[in-house]
Amino acid sequence: MNGDHERWEDATGAYVLGALPDDERAAFEEHLATCAACRAEAEELRVAAQALPLSGPPVLPPPALKARIMAEVEREAELLAGARDTPGPERERPRRRWSWRVPMPAVALACAALLAGVVAGGVLFGGGSDGRRYDMDSTLPQASAELDVTEDGAIIVANKLPMPEAGKVYMVWIQRPGRAPEPTSALFTPRRDGSATASVTGDMEGVATVLVNQEPLGGSTTPTSQPVLVASLAS
Amino acid sequence: MVVMDVRALADEDLIPLMARGDARAFEALYERHSGAAYSLAYRMVGARAVAEDVTQEAFLNLWRSGAHYDRVRGSVRSWILGIVHHRAIDALRRNAVHAKRRSDDETAAERLEAPDKVEDDVARRDEAAIVRNAMDVLPSDQLKVIELAYFGGYTHVEISELLDSPVGTVKGRMRLGLKKMREALSHGAVET
Structure with missing residues (x-):
C-alpha cells in the first residue's frame, strides 16, 4: 500500500478543509480506511481546520432568525409528540425498487402504479386543513411514512426508520414530471425510536413525486443513492 | 416538582434530550452556538439573507439529526460548525455568488x-x-x-x-x- 500512500500523502490538508472534489474525496476516504498514518494526520490537521471558523469577529444573528427556527422546531416537536401518542396500525407495504435513471415512460407507469396503490390504501385528507396526506411507499422493511402537503410545503412523519449508514443522512427530494429530482434543504436522521419528521418549505406546485434517500452529511445536489421512501402526489 | 433548567446542562447532555424531541434543549444549543454559526455562514457567503438561510438549514439539520452526534469526533460546537460549513459550501456552489467572487x-x-x-x-x-x-x-x-x-x-x-x-x-x-x-x-x- 506504499505507493498508494505516497499518492495520497498531500491530500490530508485539502481533505480536512473540505477542498477535495467529490470523486477525489470518496477515493481518499477509501484510502483512509486502510492507512493509519493518513488517518492520524487527518485527525491532527482537523484540529486546525476546526479552529478556522472561530477566527472571525463574532457576529450575532438577527432575533427574527431565532423566531423562525424555533417556530419550525416547536411545530415538529408537537407533531412528533402527537405521532408517539397515536401509533398507527402495522401495515405491510408493497416494496418497490426504484431507479433514478429509468426512462420517462417507465417512471410515468411506475408513478401510476404507485398512485393506484396510494388510492387503494386510502388517501387521507388532513382534518379540516387544506393539506393532503399521502402514505409513502417504502423499500425499507418495517419503516412507514406519511406525507402532508400544504400550500407552502410538505411534512414527512416517519416511523421505524433505520439509522442511515455512517456519515449519511436522509434527504428529501421533490420531482416534477419530466424533470430530474430537485434537492431540498430537508436533511434528517431518525430519533432513537426510529421516528422522524422532516419538512420541506417552498412551492409544491406541480410536484408529482416526493422522494427520500441517503446522502452524505451536508446533502447533495444530485441523488447519489436509490430512494427509500416515495410518495406520488395526486393532482 | 422541580423543573430542571436545561440551560445549566453541558452541550453533550443537551444532545440526547434534543434527540428525544425536547425543543428547550435545542433552544439552549441555539443560544450557545448560533453566534459562531452565523458568523461563519456570513463570512463564507458574504450576504445576510443567504447567511440566515444557511444558519437556519444547519440548525434544523441539527434538530433533526441530533441522534447522529458522536462525541468521539469532537465537540458539539465543531459538529454544528461542520454542518454550517457544508451548507455554506452548498449555497456557494448553488448561487451565482461564487461566480461573481471569482473575479x-x-x-x-x-x-x-x-x-x-x-x-x-x-x-x-x-x-x-x-x-x-x-x-x-x-x-x-x-x-x-x-x-x-x-x-x-x-x-x-x-x-x-x-x-x-x-x-x-x-x-x-x-x-x-x-x-x-x-x-x-x-x-x-x-x-x-
Missing part, C-alpha cells in the same frame, strides 16, 4: 465587514485572538490557499487555476499551513 482578487478574510451587532462575549473574543495569532504565523501563500478553501468553498483544483499554481503545490501548502497552525494552537490552548 475579485481579495481573500475571503478581506471581504468581511462587520454587518450586525458584534458579540460582546469576552471569552469568545479571546479565543478568536488565539486562533488569529495561530494563523498569523503562516506564510501568506499558505494562509491564502487555506482561506480560499475553507471560507471560499473552492476545491484545490479551482484554487490552482485561480492562483495559477500546480495542484500539488496547492495541496502541499494546505497541509503544511495546517500543520504549522496546529502547532501554534497547541501553545495557545484553544479547545475546538
Whole structure:
C-alpha cells in the first residue's frame, strides 16, 4: 500500500478543509480506511481546520432568525409528540425498487402504479386543513411514512426508520414530471425510536413525486443513492 | 416538582434530550452556538439573507439529526460548525455568488465587514485572538490557499487555476499551513 500512500500523502490538508472534489474525496476516504498514518494526520490537521471558523469577529444573528427556527422546531416537536401518542396500525407495504435513471415512460407507469396503490390504501385528507396526506411507499422493511402537503410545503412523519449508514443522512427530494429530482434543504436522521419528521418549505406546485434517500452529511445536489421512501402526489 | 433548567446542562447532555424531541434543549444549543454559526455562514457567503438561510438549514439539520452526534469526533460546537460549513459550501456552489467572487482578487478574510451587532462575549473574543495569532504565523501563500478553501468553498483544483499554481503545490501548502497552525494552537490552548 506504499505507493498508494505516497499518492495520497498531500491530500490530508485539502481533505480536512473540505477542498477535495467529490470523486477525489470518496477515493481518499477509501484510502483512509486502510492507512493509519493518513488517518492520524487527518485527525491532527482537523484540529486546525476546526479552529478556522472561530477566527472571525463574532457576529450575532438577527432575533427574527431565532423566531423562525424555533417556530419550525416547536411545530415538529408537537407533531412528533402527537405521532408517539397515536401509533398507527402495522401495515405491510408493497416494496418497490426504484431507479433514478429509468426512462420517462417507465417512471410515468411506475408513478401510476404507485398512485393506484396510494388510492387503494386510502388517501387521507388532513382534518379540516387544506393539506393532503399521502402514505409513502417504502423499500425499507418495517419503516412507514406519511406525507402532508400544504400550500407552502410538505411534512414527512416517519416511523421505524433505520439509522442511515455512517456519515449519511436522509434527504428529501421533490420531482416534477419530466424533470430530474430537485434537492431540498430537508436533511434528517431518525430519533432513537426510529421516528422522524422532516419538512420541506417552498412551492409544491406541480410536484408529482416526493422522494427520500441517503446522502452524505451536508446533502447533495444530485441523488447519489436509490430512494427509500416515495410518495406520488395526486393532482 | 422541580423543573430542571436545561440551560445549566453541558452541550453533550443537551444532545440526547434534543434527540428525544425536547425543543428547550435545542433552544439552549441555539443560544450557545448560533453566534459562531452565523458568523461563519456570513463570512463564507458574504450576504445576510443567504447567511440566515444557511444558519437556519444547519440548525434544523441539527434538530433533526441530533441522534447522529458522536462525541468521539469532537465537540458539539465543531459538529454544528461542520454542518454550517457544508451548507455554506452548498449555497456557494448553488448561487451565482461564487461566480461573481471569482473575479475579485481579495481573500475571503478581506471581504468581511462587520454587518450586525458584534458579540460582546469576552471569552469568545479571546479565543478568536488565539486562533488569529495561530494563523498569523503562516506564510501568506499558505494562509491564502487555506482561506480560499475553507471560507471560499473552492476545491484545490479551482484554487490552482485561480492562483495559477500546480495542484500539488496547492495541496502541499494546505497541509503544511495546517500543520504549522496546529502547532501554534497547541501553545495557545484553544479547545475546538
